[in-house]
Amino acid sequence: MTEITAPKSPVTAEQFADEIREQLKYTQNVTAEQATAADVYVAVSKAVRNHLADSWFKTQADTVNGNTKAVGYLSAEFLMGKQLENALLNAGLTDQFDKAVEALGFKPKDIVDAEYEPGLGNGGLGRLAACFIDSLASLGVPAFGYGIQYKYGIFKQKFDENGKQVETPDYWLANEEPWGHTDYNRDQKVSFGGKVVENADGTKTWEPAWSVRAVPVDYMVPGYKSQRVNTLRLWTAKSYDEFDLLAFNRSEYMDAVAPQVKAENISKILYPEDSTKVGKELRLEQQYFFVSASLHDAIRVFYPGQDKPDLTTFPNKIVFQLNDTHPVIGIPELMRILIDEYGYDWDTAWSITTKTFNYTCHTLLPEALEVWPASLIGELLPRHLEIIEKINAQFEAELKAKGVAADTIKDMAIYTGDAVRMAYLATYGGSHVNGVAELHSQLLKDVTLKNFSDVYPDKFTNVTNGVTPRRFVKLANPRLSDLITEGLGTDKWVSDLELLKGLEPLAADDEFVKKFAAVKKANKHAFVGFAKDHYGIDIDENTLFNTMVKRLHEYKRQSLKILAVISTYADIKSGKVKAEDITPRTVFFGAKAAPGYYLAKMTIELINNVSRVISSDSAVKGKLAVHMLPNYNVEMAQNLIPATDLDEQISQAGKEASGTGNMKFALNGAMTVGTLDGANVEIRERVGADNFFLFGMTVDEVEAQYANGYDPAKYYEADPRLKQAIDLVADGTFSNGDRNAYSPLVADWLTKDWFMTLADFSAYMGIQSEIEALYADELEWNRKAVLNVANSGYFSSDRSMEDYLERIWHTAPLA
Ligand code: GLG
Known part of the structure; x- marks a missing residue:
């Protein structure tokens, strides 16, 4: 068994500089003299990862061996932002970093700027996921973020000479990316298409037509001052049939790489254009790809080496949050895994599944609630379509038994015959549904999901969103952070944001307010410089x-x-x-x-x-x-x-x-x-x-x-x-x-x-x-x-996480 050691103790700036030199020499293979800012950035990043490694292993071991249920956050987007400064902060190495890189002859800012921001998200939903996993790690709650490592994230935006938006691909992996660790030995197989055959004993076997290899890329998610490091596991799609040599030898060069291209397309890009049928297909492939890999991964993690695990305990090991409708195919997938792969009966599988999932809705626009053509699901995931039909039949019977009117039952259909409504499936197939602000949650109950809230009032709850104070105050606004710390006499607010309330009396103190105004002025001055550098504007x-x-x-x-x-x-x-x-x-x-x-x-x-x-x-x-x-x-x-x-x-x-x-x-x-x-x-x-x-x-x-x-x-x-x-x-x-x-x-x-x-x-x-x-x-x-x-201390994502723990997940930090 691996010895789980205590987290590495903090180092001096000199020691940290030596660690960077060592990385430069042995991993980057450049001398300190040859090194550019980009080299040092990679070396520092790896050195910081080394500092986090023991806490990471210990958190993983405690997650599996302890009695605390983990959280699996399933999300098509994680808009992480740059990693280095945040990792330094959470590893307690910020000062050492500043001094060490100066000793190496660099400006800290140039090293930080050498990082390329990963754009694996579109907007608020993706950034929320990133804030949430930061808070979970900071609170010490065992958690996995599960998503996709897109090769191209959200497009890079430029404007042409007429002021029109021009989109260019954002190839964020053009240079070495030191944060993600590709773990080829923890891969999963994800299959598509084909047909379902009925066996003599009445069970079903799905005979898929093709499969891809899901390879995880692991990112450490360090908590602030918690000694905990969780995992963000982003899947990338690889082909099993790397290369068709026969086709190549017939000089059919494009055909030779076709299977590879088809497989790799799945993790190629965030939100492929879906106005065409193939575009829609690709999106559904993406969703199923990461969700299927993640569910299998969780079983691997929590029941290591077990052929016949007792999966009735699964909901005690991990609870999955469906971040919007994108991962909702996870509900029929878990049913399929339990029934087809592990031999559970329908009712047992349903009881496990509904306890495992919860759904967060992030919209009020009806067009943003995904609805899939049944024909598409049928082609790509025939077994899942059958399961969805059966879920729908059970749902309708349940509604009928509750005395719901026939018209209403029709309105509530998960499966309409030609379409599958993912938000409805999520609402029925999970334990809780939440909106993301008080007003939103109320409108979900009163309008968007009214019928559901009438029948299942207890499922509905609210958790108001929040943002991480580490990135969005401490890192983004060091001047204000210092002033807050001075005003409160402590920096504990960084992990307990409600302490900001202590500033209230200082609003009456003109001297403090003037200092605050000076901070804003200095920030404006700094932004003027940033805008000049980045956009060339005055x-x-x-x-x-x-x-x-x-x-x-x-x-x-x-x-x-x-x-x-x-x-x-x-x-x-x-x-x-x-x-x-x-x-x-x-x-x-x-x-x-x-x-x-x-x-x-x-x-x-x-x-x-x-x-x-x-x-x-x-x-x-x-x-x-x-x-x-x-x-x-x-x-x-x-x-x-x-x-x-x-x-x-x-x-x-x-x-x-x-x-x-x-x-x-x-x-x-x-x-x-x-x-x-x-x-x-x-x-x-x-x-x-x-x-x-x-x-x-x-x-x-x-x-x-x-x-x-x-x-x-x-x-x-x-x-x-x-x-x-x-x-x-x-x-x-x-x-x-x-x-x-x-x-x-x-x-x-x-x-x-x-x-x-x-x-x-x-x-x-x-x-x-x-x-x-x-x-x-x-x-x-x-x-x-x-x-x-x-x-505004209430709007910390730490508070949001506490609300989820209490209202939805019913779990707690690791002891
Ligand atoms: C959504 C909503 C935002 C919300 C965010 C996070 O439009 O109002 O703040 O999720 O819950 N699609 C989004 O970005």
């Missing part, structure tokens, strides 16, 4: 930094913000606002649009062109600037959020499930202008209505508008400023005179405007004077910003 740091960063989507209403900017531009230009009344602002946008999302891409183009026109207009120089920053990612967030004065959370009420950017901004001392949507509601409750710029319709008002037949043109006619802004878009002002450039967008605003941008415009403009009046009073603005920080 920013006036003595302006209000006003930021809107998030995926580009109509419901998030980037349109509302850009129309407001256009309106302000027109007012300044026409002299309608007096020079002395202008609050100079710099507006930052950061957003990627899905490659096939036409209006979203057009909105990006518009923002870029508004930016161009404004920046070349001397009439507004020094008063208004707009920047659409390319390729919004975790790194940009870490730099921009701490520098922001005012954050935009302006989605249509009832559409943003939670939002997590809103939490990051509040924790970094930005004020928020927002609607009563998602977690904004809870943020406002906590920081106080006086310290939050609220505007816009409520969920009920939105519903009433839909019910009465919403007419956007009415708003256009009624508000001259809105009319002027839209007219400027329509008349070619931002398209070199081309009146057609934005006509689809303009037509949508005037005739459809599903997310009611126009209806909220006047209210949004109305609140700007309040914002500007407060900003003019520097001390008062910062006092309120301090109160935002002091009262």
Whole structure:
């Protein structure tokens, strides 16, 4: 048996420098003199991993041998951000690192910058998964993150000379990637297609047509000061038939690699375009691929070397969280494993399965709840389709027995005959369903999953999202972190964020507030440098930094913000606002649009062109600037959020499930202008209505508008400023005179405007004077910003994890 030793004790800077030299010499095979920053980055990363290794082994051993149930977080996305600084922080090696690399003749920043950010996620959902696994490790809860190591993550975004979004592949593995360890000896076989045959004894055998090899790449997930290191296991797809030599020898070179390409396509890219049938197929292949490999992996981990494990104990070993609908095929897969591979009867298998899974819903948009054509599942996973049909039959019988009306039963169908509704399958097949903010969870019960909540009220619960204070305060905002520590007299807040409450009295202390204002100023100054380096733009740091960063989507209403900017531009230009009344602002946008999302891409183009026109207009120089920053990612967030004065959370009420950017901004001392949507509601409750710029319709008002037949043109006619802004878009002002450039967008605003941008415009403009009046009073603005920080401790992902532990997972940290 391997000896599990205690975690390696911290080293001195000199020792750490020696460890780096050793890595350079023996693994990188370069001398310290030859080494570049990129070499040192790899060497340091490996040295840090060595420090974490013993804790990693010990955590694994305790996870398997202990009596604490583990958590398996199944997610198509893990948007991790750069690893090195976080690993150094959690390993307690930050100071040693700074000194050691300096001793080697490098600047710490250059080493950190040599890392390439992995973009294995799309937005909030993926970043949430990353925050959650950080918190689980920090709390000492045994956990596995399970997902896919995509070869290409979310695309890299550029803008062409016309301001249009251009997507390029993000080949993040172009250079050595020191964090993932490919473990060829823990692979799994995942099969597809073929047919199901019935055996003489009535059991079924699935005879698949093809299989791929799932090879895990393991990432250590170090907890902050917990001595625990969990595992993020990302699967990559390999072919069993590497290469067809016969075909090659017939000079059929493409055919020779075809099987390999087919297999490797599965982990090639995050969210392949799915408007075609093959695209859909690939997505389902991906989902099944990682879920099947993960379930088998968990059985391997918890029942090592056992041919006939007692899997009735499986739900006591690990509980799986389905992060959105992407992993929901795991429910029929576990049924299949239990019945076909281990010989359990249906009822036993069902009892194990329902205890094993729970489902988190992250949306209120019906189109985001996945529905698969039954024919597709039938082709790719014929045995699973049979199981789903049987689950559906059992479900319908259960509903009937409960006296549910026939019409309602039909509405609730998991399997409709031609489609499978994954959210319904997840709701029925798991123990709990949760939304991600109070309002969202309520709307799930009242609207989206109402029928289910009526029949199974106890399944439904809420866990409000959170963000990790390690990455998003401690690492992103060292100046604020120092000030918080000074104010509280302790740095314990990093792992107990509710301690921030202790800053509340300091909001009344002018000296403290001034220090806080100085931190913000310094962060703005630093961001000006970052933007110059990264984007080549000049920013006036003595302006209000006003930021809107998030995926580009109509419901998030980037349109509302850009129309407001256009309106302000027109007012300044026409002299309608007096020079002395202008609050100079710099507006930052950061957003990627899905490659096939036409209006979203057009909105990006518009923002870029508004930016161009404004920046070349001397009439507004020094008063208004707009920047659409390319390729919004975790790194940009870490730099921009701490520098922001005012954050935009302006989605249509009832559409943003939670939002997590809103939490990051509040924790970094930005004020928020927002609607009563998602977690904004809870943020406002906590920081106080006086310290939050609220505007816009409520969920009920939105519903009433839909019910009465919403007419956007009415708003256009009624508000001259809105009319002027839209007219400027329509008349070619931002398209070199081309009146057609934005006509689809303009037509949508005037005739459809599903997310009611126009209806909220006047209210949004109305609140700007309040914002500007407060900003003019520097001390008062910062006092309120301090109160935002002091009262946002609740939005730590540590707290979210504690809520999951108590309400859903019913497990605890390792002893
Ligand atoms: C979703 C939602 C966000 C939410 C995030 C994490 O749109 O409102 O904050 O998940 O729960 N698809 C998403 O990014």
